[in-house]
Amino acid sequence: MYGLELSVMRLWAPICKNIMWILADITGSLAPFYLDCCSCVGGYGTSVTVTLHTMEHKSCSYLVGGPVECPLRDTKMATLGVSTLLRNEFSRRLSQLLECPACHNYMVEDIYQCVNGDSICSSCKKTMAKCPKCSGDFVDTRCVFAEKIAQEIYYPCKNAQTGCQEMLLMKDRTYHELNCLYRLYSCIKGNKCEWKGTLTNLIKHIEESHKFDSTEDITAKFWNYTTTVDSVHELSVFTQGELFLCVRVFKSDSNKHLFYVTHVGIKENSDKFRYDLSLYTPDVNKQTISLTNITIPNIAEDIDIYESGQGVVLDDFMVRRLVVGDKLRYKFAIRSNEKQA
Numbered sequence: 001m002y003g004l005e006l007s008v009m010r011l012w013a014p015i016c017k018n019i020m021w022i023l024a025d026i027t028g029s030l031a032p033f034y035l036d037c038c039s040c041v042g043g044y045g046t047s048v049t050v051t052l053h054t055m056e057h058k059s060c061s062y063l064v065g066g067p068v069e070c071p072l073r074d075t076k077m078a079t080l081g082v083s084t085l086l087r088n089e090f091s092r093r094l095s096q097l098l099e100c101p102a103c104h105n106y107m108v109e110d111i112y113q114c115v116n117g118d119s120i121c122s123s124c125k126k127t128m129a130k131c132p133k134c135s136g137d138f139v140d141t142r143c144v145f146a147e148k149i150a151q152e153i154y155y156p157c158k159n160a161q162t163g164c165q166e167m168l169l170m171k172d173r174t175y176h177e178l179n180c181l182y183r184l185y186s187c188i189k190g191n192k193c194e195w196k197g198t199l200t201n202l203i204k205h206i207e208e209s210h211k212f213d214s215t216e217d218i219t220a221k222f223w224n225y226t227t228t229v230d231s232v233h234e235l236s237v238f239t240q241g242e243l244f245l246c247v248r249v250f251k252s253d254s255n256k257h258l259f260y261v262t263h264v265g266i267k268e269n270s271d272k273f274r275y276d277l278s279l280y281t282p283d284v285n286k287q288t289i290s291l292t293n294i295t296i297p298n299i300a301e302d303i304d305i306y307e308s309g310q311g312v313v314l315d316d317f318m319v320r321r322l323v324v325g326d327k328l329r330y331k332f333a334i335r336s337n338e339k340q341a
Helices: 013-027 080-097 122-127 144-152 170-178 199-209 267-272 302-308 316-320
Strands: 003-011 033-040 046-054 111-114 119-121 138-142 154-156 167-169 218-224 231-239 242-251 256-264 273-280 288-294 312-315 327-336
Touching: 080 154, 080 167, 111 122, 111 144, 119 122, 144 170, 167 170, 199 231, 199 242, 218 231, 231 327, 242 273, 242 327, 256 267, 256 273, 256 288, 256 302, 256 316, 267 273, 288 312, 312 316
Parallel strands: none
Antiparallel strands: 003 046, 033 046, 111 119, 111 138, 154 167, 218 327, 231 242, 242 256, 256 312, 273 288, 273 327
């Protein structure tokens, strides 16, 4: 006969029973465990303690609504696996209450409320005159209690629908989602293709629907050279079991060229690769500009790459002298930093 004592958090007494019923509903579906009794003692700011027992213990008369203590609260604790399962399911239910009624994103910081107690995120409060749930007026007082709860519970990864089962604190959620194996990617072969899917399916989609521009470590090609309008040239490369996008951007207002290579995949793996880029003329007296840099994650916009210095920027007068006819020849070589070391 085993019991599990689950200390939820320090809560205001008026909402304790609502959380108890959430727990009761959760544990009722997690056989062989079920909610047998709980205690909510001491009034405001006290801890809520829930005691769970196996189906073997059916005689406990201490029900929701204390303050009472179950005589079996010192019995052997349940395994960590059950504890984690309960924690995640409890967090999942509670996180649903922290969804903004307007934008449906999780409310984490600067949570406000209306005169009737409905909560709203700070972004939506700025754009709405009335509460979307009850049409009540907003008040300028933040709901600090809800903000503290939001920092303590575990949230599902946004890629849960594609298979991720991780539950994370909000402070850890962004990093995880950038490196999540179930993250959704858009097709990198132009804006006209609206396909989205996981990385494995993206590679398969490009191979079957578009074809890779290159599957070699070293790629030699040319760009049509023009400076009359803004232009973007992209080259998809699948090599060393990884997907890359080699990009050249020309900005006519600044008369500059931006070169960079993105690694399409887990963010933390992007600095494991580097690229060598050579711009050259094909004649006997070959002129060459050689550039080397680390690949960057496939999550940034061109303007961010330009301003952060992650890409390589060249003035047009340097590039123009390498153009023969209307073609700018180049060679990309993608290498593993680990092999280099």
